[in-house]
Structure formats: C-alpha cells, structure tokens
Amino acid sequence: MSRSALVARLAILGLLVAFLVAPQAFAPVFAPLNEYGAPAIYDQGDLLELALSHLWLVLIAAAASTVVAVALGIFVTRPAGAQFLPLSRTLVNVGQTFPPVAVLAVAVPLVGFGQAPTLIALFAYGLLPIFENTIAGLESCPPPVLEAADGLGMNAWQRLRQVELPLAVPLIMEGVRLSLVINVGTATIGSTVAARGLGEVIIAGLLSNNAAFVLQGGLVTALMAILLYDGMRLLEQRYLPTSRN
Amino acid sequence: MQRIDRLGVLLSFSGALALTLLPLVVFKANRIVPGEPRALLDLVPTAALALYFTLAVAAAVAVFIQSPRIRLLTALIGIAALAIAVASAADILTPAGNRVVRVAPGAGFWIVLIALGLLATDALTRLRPGPVLRVATLVVFLAATLAALGSGFFDDLSIMREYAVNATRFAHEAQRHLLLALGSLGAAVIVALPLGVLCHRQPRLRNAVLGVLNVVQTIPSIALFGILMAPLAAMALAFPALAALGLSGIGAAPAAIALFLYSLLPIVGNTVVGLGRVSPAAVDAARGMGLTAGQILRQIELPLALPTILTGIRIVLVQNIGLVTIAALIGGGGFGAFVFQGIGQTAIDLVLLGAIPTVVLAFSASVVLDALTDLTRRVPR
Numbered sequence: 001m002s003r004s005a006l007v008a009r010l011a012i013l014g015l016l017v018a019f020l021v022a023p024q025a026f027a028p029v030f031a032p033l034n035e036y037g038a039p040a041i042y043d044q045g046d047l048l049e050l051a052l053s054h055l056w057l058v059l060i061a062a063a064a065s066t067v068v069a070v071a072l073g074i075f076v077t078r079p080a081g082a083q084f085l086p087l088s089r090t091l092v093n094v095g096q097t098f099p100p101v102a103v104l105a106v107a108v109p110l111v112g113f114g115q116a117p118t119l120i121a122l123f124a125y126g127l128l129p130i131f132e133n134t135i136a137g138l139e140s141c142p143p144p145v146l147e148a149a150d151g152l153g154m155n156a157w158q159r160l161r162q163v164e165l166p167l168a169v170p171l172i173m174e175g176v177r178l179s180l181v182i183n184v185g186t187a188t189i190g191s192t193v194a195a196r197g198l199g200e201v202i203i204a205g206l207l208s209n210n211a212a213f214v215l216q217g218g219l220v221t222a223l224m225a226i227l228l229y230d231g232m233r234l235l236e237q238r239y240l241p242t243s244r245n
Numbered sequence: 246m247q248r249i250d251r252l253g254v255l256l257s258f259s260g261a262l263a264l265t266l267l268p269l270v271v272f273k274a275n276r277i278v279p280g281e282p283r284a285l286l287d288l289v290p291t292a293a294l295a296l297y298f299t300l301a302v303a304a305a306v307a308v309f310i311q312s313p314r315i316r317l318l319t320a321l322i323g324i325a326a327l328a329i330a331v332a333s334a335a336d337i338l339t340p341a342g343n344r345v346v347r348v349a350p351g352a353g354f355w356i357v358l359i360a361l362g363l364l365a366t367d368a369l370t371r372l373r374p375g376p377v378l379r380v381a382t383l384v385v386f387l388a389a390t391l392a393a394l395g396s397g398f399f400d401d402l403s404i405m406r407e408y409a410v411n412a413t414r415f416a417h418e419a420q421r422h423l424l425l426a427l428g429s430l431g432a433a434v435i436v437a438l439p440l441g442v443l444c445h446r447q448p449r450l451r452n453a454v455l456g457v458l459n460v461v462q463t464i465p466s467i468a469l470f471g472i473l474m475a476p477l478a479a480m481a482l483a484f485p486a487l488a489a490l491g492l493s494g495i496g497a498a499p500a501a502i503a504l505f506l507y508s509l510l511p512i513v514g515n516t517v518v519g520l521g522r523v524s525p526a527a528v529d530a531a532r533g534m535g536l537t538a539g540q541i542l543r544q545i546e547l548p549l550a551l552p553t554i555l556t557g558i559r560i561v562l563v564q565n566i567g568l569v570t571i572a573a574l575i576g577g578g579g580f581g582a583f584v585f586q587g588i589g590q591t592a593i594d595l596v597l598l599g600a601i602p603t604v605v606l607a608f609s610a611s612v613v614l615d616a617l618t619d620l621t622r623r624v625p626r
Contacts (some may be wrong), residue, residue: 032474083251087367093615097607102600105584109593185465189571193588202468206575211475211523218468225463245308 009230016223020048023216030212040212041202054197055116057190058183066176069127072158073134073172085135092132099187100125107166108193118190118197122133125186126179135174137168171238177232184225188217198224252367253307260360262305264297270334273403278349278434288334290350290353296330299323300357307364319369323361329395333399338353342531349403349594375566383612386607404601408593411583419602422579425572426565426606427499433508433561438554440509442542451517458510466503466568470575504568505558508561515557517551540626552622559614566607570599580606 011069019026023041030040041047075081076088103124104197141164149159198221205213270288271280305325306316335348349359374382399405409416444451445527465473477498481488523546531541547554573581583599586592 079252086370087252087363090361090366090370093611094608097563097567097604097611098597099438099570099600099603099607101567101581102604103569103585105596105600108588108596109591181463185463188465188467192574192585197463200468202465202471203574206467206471206474211472214471214474218464218472220459221465221468222463226460 006234009227012223013227016227017217019172019220020051022165023047033161033212037129038208038210038212042204042213042216043206045200045217047220049199050196050198050200050241051224054184054187054199054221055224057118057195057197058122058180058187061183062121062126062176062180065123065126066130068123069130069175070134070172073131073138074165076155077135077138088131088135092128092135095124095128098125100189104189104193110115113194115190115195118187118194118195121190122187126183129178129182130172130175132179133171134168137163137171140166140171150229166241170236171230173240177229180232181225181229184221184228188221248309250308250311253304254363256360256364257304257307258302260357261359263356264300266522268351269353269357270331270338271349271351272338273347273349273479274484275345276407276594279345280349281350282351283334283338285330285334289330291321292330293428296314296326298325303497304366305360313368313371317365318373320361320365320368324358324365327357327361327612328399332399333400335403335447336397339401345408346593347406348401357592376619380616381554383609387609403594403595407592407598411595411598415598416582418582422566422569422581422603422606423498423523425500425569425577425579426562429504429508430500430558430565432505433512434558436505437509437512438516441513441554442520444513444517445520447565455510455514455517458513461506462510466507466571469503469506470499470573470577472571473502474575477502496576497578500569500572500576501605504565504572505548507568508565509562511557511560512554514552515553515560520546521537522553523549532534548621555614555618555621557612559577559618562610562614566603566610570603 027040034040076085095225100121107120107199111117111120142181145163146159149163152160186193187197188199188202189211191197191203198217199218201217202214205215205217206213268282270283272283273280285296292424297299300323303319306319310316331354333349337350339346360374369382393399394405400409413521440454444454453484528541533544534542569577569579570581570584571584572581580599581604584596585599587595587597589600
C-alpha cells in the first residue's frame with residue numbers, strides 16, 4: 001500500500017473513531033437530512049457500543065468459520081478425505097446461492113431471537129469463501145515442490161505444516177478477508193432478529209423515516225468493512241512472509 | 246479397491262442418529278405454538294415400516310455401492326418415501342375440516358432429507374453431467390416437485406397450509422421477486438457492459454470506476470435501500486409526473502436502484518478481466534485481416550470474453566435473488582415479505598414459505614447460467 005493510501009486509511013479510521021466517541025459533534029452534518037427537528041444523531045442507544053458489539057459478532061463468527069473451514073479444507077485435500085472432495089466443491093457452489101436472510105430466518109426457530117441466530121448465519125455464510133480458497137490454495141502448490149518435500153524425507157504432517165500451508169496462506173487469507181467484509185454487511189440484517197449491532201440504527205431510521213439514522217448506520221458499517229479489509233491486508237504483508245509481493 | 250465409502254458412512258450415521266433421537270413429525274395445536282413430537286410408527290405403521298426399510302437400503306448402498314447411478318436412484322427413492330410417509334402422517338393427524346392444527350415435518354425429517362440430498366448431489370457430481378443434461382435434470386426435478394405438490398397429497402402439511410392461505414399473494418410476490426431481480430440485472434447489463442469495455446481501454450478510468458463500485462459493494466443492503474428512500478421521496482414530491490409513473494420513496498423503486506448499483510461491480514469487473522484475457526495474438530490477427538476496431542470488439546473480443554462475463558452475470562443474478570428478500574423491509578415486496586412477516590409472528594411455516602422458494606430460485610438461476618457459461622466456453626475458437 002502506498003504512503004498516501006495509508007494516510008487516507010488512517011484519516012478514515014480517525015474520523016470513524018471520532019464519530020463513534022462523540023457523535024453529537026457531527027449533528028450539523030446530518031441535520032439537513034431531516035425536517036421538523038427530528039434527531040440527527042441516533043439517540044436510542046450508544047453508537048460506540050453498537051459498533052463494538054457489531055464488530056465483536058463479526059469477529060467471533062469469522063474466527064469460528066476460519067478454524068472450521070481451514071480444517072475441512074485440509075481434510076478434503078488429504079487422501080483420507082478424498083471421497084468428500086467432489087461433494088465439497090458442489091456444496092460450496094450450492095451454499096453460495098443461499099440468501100443470508102434465509103439462513104437467518106431458518107436459524108431463529110432453532111435458537112430463538114437475539115445474537116445466536118445471527119452468529120449461526122454469519123458463521124455458515126463465512127465458511128464458504130474460506131473453504132473454497134483453502135482448497136484452491138492447497139491444490140495450487142506446484143507438484144515439483146511437493147516432490148522436493150517428499151525427497152527431503154518430510155512426513156505428511158511436516159509437508160503440510162512447512163510447505164503446503166505457507167504456500168496456501170495468501171489465498172486462505174483472501175478468503176478470510178472476503179468473508180469478513182460480507183459478514184460486516186450481513187450482520188446488519190441480524191438486527192431484524194434482535195441482534196445488537198449497527199443494523200439497529202438503520203432499522204430505527206427506516207421505521208421512523210429518519211434518513212440521518214439510516215445514513216450514519218450505513219456509513220459506519222461500510223467504513224468498518226473497508227478498514228477491516230485493508231487493515232487485514234496490511235497485517236498480512238507485515239507478518240506473513242508468503243503474502244509479501 | 247476401496248470397499249467402504251466414507252461419505253456414505255458419515256451420511257448414514259447422521260441419518261440414523263437423527264432418526265433415533267429426533268422426531269420426523271411434530272404436531273402443533275395452532276401455527277404459532279411449539280410442536281410436540283409424534284411417533285411415525287404409531288400413526289402410519291405401514292408407511293413408517295416402508296420408510297425405514299427404504300432408508301436402510303439407501304444407507305447400505307451409500308456405504309457399499311460405488312456406482313453413482315445406483316446411489317442417485319436410491320437417494321431419490323428415499324426422498325420420495327420420506328415425503329410420502331410424513332404426508333400420510335399429516336393426513337391421519339389432521340381432523341377432517343380442521344384448519345387450525347398444523348402438522349409439520351420435524352428436525353429428524355430435515356436432517357434425513359439433507360443426508361439424502363447430499364447423497365444425491367454427490368452422485369450427480371460424480372456423474373459429471375454436461376451443461377444440457379444439468380439443466381434438463383433441474384427442469385425434471387422441479388416439474389416432479391411441482392406436480393407432487395399440486396396433486397393435493399401434501400396439502401395437510403404445515404407449509405402447504407400456509408401456502409393455501411396465501412396462494413394469491415404468493416403468485417404476486419413471486420412475480421415481484423422475479424421482476425426486481427431480473428429487471429435490475431437487465432439494466433445493469435446495459436450499463437455495465439459498455440462501461441467494462443471503456444474500463445478495459447482506459448486503465449485510469451478502470452481504477453476509478455472499480456474503486457467506487459467496490460465501496461458501493463460494502464454498503465450494507467438495508468442501508469442502501471434506506472439511503473435511496475429519501476432522495477426518491479423528494480423527487481416524487483417535486484415531480485408529480487414521476488410519482489404518477491410509480492416512483493416513490495418506499496416500495497420497488499429504491500429496491501430496484503439499489504440492486505442495480507450492487508449489480509454493476511461483478512459485471513464491470515468480469516468484463517474487464519475477460520477482455521484482458523483475450524490473447525493479443527487473436528486481436529493482432531484480426532487487425533491484420535483488416536477488421537475495424539468495432540468489428541474486433543464484436544467478433545473477437547466479446548465472444549472470447551463471454552464465459553467470464555456470464556460468470557459475472559451469474560454472480561449478480563444469484564446475489565440479486567437473495568437481496569430482493571431484504572427489499573421487503575422497505576415495502577419492495579417479493580418472497581422476503583413472507584419471511585419478515587413470519588419472523589414477526591414467530592410463524593416458522595410462513596418463514597419457510599418465503600425462504601424455500603428464494604433458495605430454489607437462486608439455485609436454479611445458478612444452474613442455468615453455469616450451463617450457459619459452459620456452453621459458450623465450448624464454442625470452437
């Protein structure tokens with residue numbers, strides 16, 4: 001990332017934090033959107049708390065789906081799991097056609113209202129990109145490299161740990177980033193089933209015809225998604241050797 | 246030669262576990278209360294025994310038989326037996342003329358159905374059907390399902406009850422759903438294709454356009470729907486002619502515009518990628534033959550990029566069909582109306598009445614467009 005792009009991201013981050021900590025200072029910006037003196041800043045809850053709860057929900061779901069998806073991806077690309085590979089590919093394709101609302105709606109009768117159905121929907125929805133990219137990453141290791149690893153006398157576990165996974169990491173991380181961005185947006189729908197998050201702000205705006213609420217809920221969510229994506233990429237380039245290029 | 250199929254073992258084990266621990270049928274005194282499990286064997290002994298026998302055979306086939314055709318056939322027979330057993334239980338449990346009680350498939354039913362569905366899917370995947378055969382299979386499967394549902398045999402099941410109550414609205418919402426998803430896709434193709442070609446020619450424009458569209462993609466859908474409501478309402482107020490055409494702040498207009506905006510990125514992006522992959526040699530050869538720039542674009546570049554562009558269109562259509570459900574929140578209609586109404590009333594049957602057709606629609610769209618992509622890839626170059 002170039003220096004100017006980095007500065008721009010930091011500026012956006014600063015603006016976002018400033019808005020969440022002291023939203024009333026931004027009231028003049030949003031006030032023109034509303035008529036008849038309707039509140040310009042969300043007043044039915046603490047924006048910072050909602051944003052953190054939103055982020056927390058997304059991160060927990062993403063962590064769980066990363067662990068499960070990477071483990072499954074490794075399993076189906078080993079000889080022991082080879083019989084599951086064709087089905088896994090089809091499931092990845094079919095699963096992506098499931099609308100998030102449907103996943104959410106089906107989870108509600110199972111676990112009730114609140115955070116739980118949202119977590120399940122985010123988890124299930126986040127699995128696919130990571131699983132898909134884990135398989136793609138592991139399968140893209142060049143055969144000569146694998147043969148060299150065998151030639152060095154590595155056993156299957158060593159080969160996976162020291163050769164295949166490091167080579168697959170850039171693709172796997174891309175899947176994680178993708179699923180994070182999708183989930184930051186999807187989590188807003190969770191508010192229709194009473195999960196605490198920024199969707200609350202948007203839905204309050206829809207219900208009371210308050211465009212300022214809708215806009216601030218949407219903007220905070222979008223900025224969070226963008227910053228999360230770029231932040232992850234920055235961390236990868238710094239700490240994961242195979243991601244540097 | 247491996248004797249035991251591990252996937253078959255997993256599926257049979259999950260199915261058997263679900264059958265012993267979870268109910269196949271639940272009985273509800275009305276549509277909102279939680280159901281109480283009922284034993285299938287007490288209700289319809291013959292159908293239940295036939296079902297258990299069929300499932301045992303399916304499990305044996307899944308574990309020991311490798312032939313995909315036989316596996317597919319047993320899985321389909323299993324699904325039919327499952328549906329028939331549960332429907333006859335519903336028939337027995339429902340007092341004649343009673344419109345209040347609900348007999349719903351239980352958790353056991355859904356898990357066994359998923360296990361059988363996975364078995365069938367796996368068999369189909371291993372058969373590697375060509376694009377035409379895939380679409381034909383889909384059409385036959387949909388037709389058989391619709392015929393079965395239309396026969397009246399399943400009318401006592403809870404979801405069909407919910408459908409019977411909402412039949413006219415269902416047709417209306419289905420039409421609305423398709424119109425919104427396809428209309429916004431059509432508009433997006435008209436705009437995004439030329440935009441993609443321009444972006445391919447102008448790298449600076451490409452970065453700007455893709456950057457903006459990437460940001461649009463991160464705006465959560467309910468927010469984008471909401472953000473568009475205010476300016477549209479203002480426009481309708483300022484220009485009565487537009488309002489007379491049906492433009493208003495709530496309803497289909499903001500939904501259609503938001504879907505259109507979300508549709509742009511995948512199509513523009515894939516057009517740029519597809520055109521970028523066209524080999525320069527092909528373009529050079531065409532130029533050498535004296536083709537004009539317009540002819541090269543129409544006869545060489547676009548046909549070669551078509552599979553990639555169609556992939557983008559598939560992504561958009563599947564995504565739109567899912568997103569239209571959310572449009573129901575702002576009065577846009579579509580199957581989402583049932584979903585959110587069902588969530589509001591905690592009536593799961595109503596939720597499923599909205600969710601299942603959405604999934605089927607998205608899945609069908611994906612199969613058809615995938616087949617189209619494969620067909621265009623096979624055009625001799």
